[in-house]
Amino acid sequence: MSVLTPQDKDFPRWYQEVLSKAELAENGPVRGTMVIRPYGFSIWEQIQSRIDKRIKAAGAKSVYFPMLIPESYFRREAEHVDKFSPELAVVTYAGGKKLEEPLVIRPTSETIIGEHMRRWIQSYRDLPLMLNQWANVVRWELRPRVFLRNTEFLWQEGHTAHATQADAADYTATILETVQRDSLTNELAIPVICGIKTAKERFAGAMNSFSCEGMMRDGKALQLATSHEFGQNFAKAFDINFLDTDGKQKYVWTTSWGMSTRMMGGLIMVHGDDNGLVVPPVVAGTQVVVILVSDDTGVKDVANRIKDQLVENDIRVELDDRFDISFGRRSVDLEIKGIPIRVEVGLRDLAEGLVTLVRRDTREKRQLTIEAAALDVLSELTQVQTDLLRNAVARRDELIVDCTSLREAREAARSGWARIAWALVGTGGEDSLAEDGLTVRCLQNMDGSVPADSQDKDLVAVIARAY
């Protein structure tokens, strides 16, 4: 009997069971809220720290802005308030009485950050201004799902202001490539297709929106990162201007970009299999577990020695010496949690001077000498990371079909993604696809590169069902 519902049988149920049995997260008392459990959070922390390094390398400084935003701020940018108002949570009572002005719990922080950028920016010397904050945000969702669509979730939101449109556009592209695409690909081992959003899918108040889309094992798309060029929309709404070198007052060009706990959902649905979660070594909270088969002195000594060697090499390693639980139970438990590598230490191997290495992704076992064990584990971790990405790329490419008609694209998008000339779709085609639950995830150039503008010629649309 298997531990989980097989993916083929009921993918959503498999997902729920992984969340619960791998002790990742569960629902909070308020619909749409989530509790991230210690094991789940250990993975999030790794993802977070990797992305934070990349953001800093891209030049943005960390800041923190308040969660409560005066409602009036939202009214200043017409399209922004228009699209966000249905999903706002608003505080109207506090301190025992009705507030004079309602306070919006931030769904995103363009407005409040814009207000303060206005005060900080006077001259071209203050630009570019590049900020990033890690925060929680609240968007009232009708169909919440843990990690994928929460009423409250955690994310990073970057906000920048630039002197010229070209500089803003360049920075948006830099973030998309060096922070978003690179972290998803190299650290989460999730291959992504990046492109520009159609007008219909564009962020509220944006001039251009870009995204990185990942393909889940069920063939559906998940938007894993976005970056936006606002043009001067927010600069005008919040009066963010500067004195340029030519002595003229000009509005700045702003951008914003974000990655969220939704990536946890992507990680689960890209790498997980019928035996549970599979965590890429780079972002694993625990990369290696040394599992002691029995409660013997010799076993403990060797296990501790290997563990210490791994710790010296900065590997996140834990010892499993829960002897009150059977070996089989412990193995299954570590497997559901997706621990990348287990090192089994037992008397049978020790008699020959060996231990056993087990890879979670392939479930292959091989024997190592005690002396070389730590080094072998190090190289195996690298190999696992490489293989996870390669296999994810292969699974994705298998399900992408180049199409030459809308009918063909509709058919292909039932089980995977369809690529089709955007000219054959158009806004009319986009609306009709929506009736079948299909969306244009993004537009790319023919060679797969990211267009600078959604009006460019010869763009290719990627069509899919999406979370």
Add this chain to the structure above:
RNA sequence: CGGGCCGUAGCGCAGUUUGGUAGCGCGCCUGCUUUGGGAGCAGGAGGUCGCGGGUUCAAAUCCCGCCGGCCCGACCA
């Protein structure tokens, strides 16, 4: 907002038709034996049956009202 389904132990459920001592599986606790892929045996703890009212000698069960949740649709992204 419309249609359908469901609220019984931590979780999953049976019991409701036909009213009569609150059950099962998993999990949890104690002890012993086990431990190279979900261990076995023995003992044990745990429930205002969603809430309120009504009928009845007697209500998880029948009747009325309310609350909460899930699915489909609508709406939204």
